[in-house]
Amino acid sequence: MNHSVKKTEYGNVTNYAGASSPAKIPVIDVSLLTSSPLELDKLKSAVTTWGCFQAVNHGIESSFLEKVCEIGELFFKLSADEKKKYLREENDVDGYGNDMVFSDDQILDWADRLYLTVLPKDQRKFQFWPQNPTHFREILDEYSSKIELIYQVTLKALARSLNLDEDCFLNQYGTTEKKSARFNYYPPCPWPEKVLGVKPHADSSAITLLLQDKEVEGLQLLKDGQWVGVPDALTINVGDQIEIMSNGMFKSPVHRVLVNSKKKRMTVAVFCPVQSNKHFDVEEIRGREREEGTRGGEEKGMVIFVGTDEKCEKGTRGEEARIKRCFQVRFQIAIQRRIRGTNQRENTTIQRNRER
Numbered sequence: 001m002n003h004s005v006k007k008t009e010y011g012n013v014t015n016y017a018g019a020s021s022p023a024k025i026p027v028i029d030v031s032l033l034t035s036s037p038l039e040l041d042k043l044k045s046a047v048t049t050w051g052c053f054q055a056v057n058h059g060i061e062s063s064f065l066e067k068v069c070e071i072g073e074l075f076f077k078l079s080a081d082e083k084k085k086y087l088r089e090e091n092d093v094d095g096y097g098n099d100m101v102f103s104d105d106q107i108l109d110w111a112d113r114l115y116l117t118v119l120p121k122d123q124r125k126f127q128f129w130p131q132n133p134t135h136f137r138e139i140l141d142e143y144s145s146k147i148e149l150i151y152q153v154t155l156k157a158l159a160r161s162l163n164l165d166e167d168c169f170l171n172q173y174g175t176t177e178k179k180s181a182r183f184n185y186y187p188p189c190p191w192p193e194k195v196l197g198v199k200p201h202a203d204s205s206a207i208t209l210l211l212q213d214k215e216v217e218g219l220q221l222l223k224d225g226q227w228v229g230v231p232d233a234l235t236i237n238v239g240d241q242i243e244i245m246s247n248g249m250f251k252s253p254v255h256r257v258l259v260n261s262k263k264k265r266m267t268v269a270v271f272c273p274v275q276s277n278k279h280f281d282v283e284e285i286r287g288r289e290r291e292e293g294t295r296g297g298e299e300k301g302m303v304i305f306v307g308t309d310e311k312c313e314k315g316t317r318g319e320e321a322r323i324k325r326c327f328q329v330r331f332q333i334a335i336q337r338r339i340r341g342t343n344q345r346e347n348t349t350i351q352r353n354r355e356r
């Protein structure tokens with residue numbers, strides 16, 4: 001990663017110094033994470049208390065981030081017919097569209113989205129990658145490579161901040177995880193007090209990197225029962241997977257998006273998950289242990305949980321206890337997410353017309 005980049009506009013702390021938020025999202029210098037124990041401590045504190053931080057010195061030039069925003073803005077400006085060429089299919093996530101609709105009375109988020117699998121490259125579905133603007137594909141390709149570097153540095157640092165082997169989160173499941181970019185477009189809304197751009201939720205990823213609109217704020221994070229504004233920067237938040245893998249020490253924050261009556265807003269989220277299906281499979285872990293002649297997969301970096309529960313401490317041999325604990329955390333998160341999902345603003349009857 002290019003560590004020599006100066007603080008950019010996107011990474012400029014003063015950007016949000018004047019914001020009215022009661023507390024401030026911590027700022028982390030990504031270029032120091034490999035060398036500075038102090039920065040690592042700051043990271044640990046940030047993700048333990050907020051689950052989110054503003055990334056500075058992350059190695060992506062401000063001018064390039066502007067290009068990423070620009071391709072999104074140009075795409076959403078296209079005519080409805082042009083955008084429809086990339087329409088998501090009913091049971092697929094990739095493509096242009098908005099919320100999946102599960103019931104007639106479902107309240108939709110006040111947003112349009114373009115969702116694209118970006119990595120690994122062979123999983124890209126190019127039929128959904130716009131050809132207009134012409135440089136869309138090239139910029140998104142480059143952006144995903146740059147994000148991959150930040151993802152790796154961050155996951156390694158998160159592991160090291162817990163005194164774990166730095167690859168333990170990254171290598172938990174191999175390298176086949178799919179990363180997706182979601183371009184979020186929030187049109188102006190005449191009733192901003194009645195609807196939300198995105199309902200309260202937590203991300204299911206390991207981490208999410210969010211490039212926000214430089215002009216219009218809207219993202220809020222729930223901290224100690226209060227909604228706190230998140231600055232217009234490149235922010236990184238912990239998702240449910242890291243919350244689970246850290247046995248709840250790192251927080252996957254609940255967040256939501258407000259809409260603006262006059263101004264549109266555009267953001268780009270890149271969701272970076274680790275593959276989770278195999279994670280809780282006791283038989284699979286035992287099988288691998290038999291093959292490798294080990295007990296307690298932690299020596300092989302297979303299952304490393306550092307929970308507060310005594311039985312789950314790293315280094316103990318209570319595999320089943322650890323797995324049970326993970327199921328519990330996972331279950332709680334699933335329930336919380338369901339509650340969050342219904343937590344729409346009261347009495348909202350306004351629906352966006354899906355075919356604008």
Ligand SMILES: O=C(O)CCC(=O)C(=O)O
Pocket residue numbers: 182184198203210212218219255257267269
């Ligand atoms: O657009 C934003 O500010 C946040 C979007 C978000 O939370 C998401 O896409 O999961």
Ligand SMILES: [Fe+2]
Pocket residue numbers: 201202203255
């Ligand atoms: Fe989110």
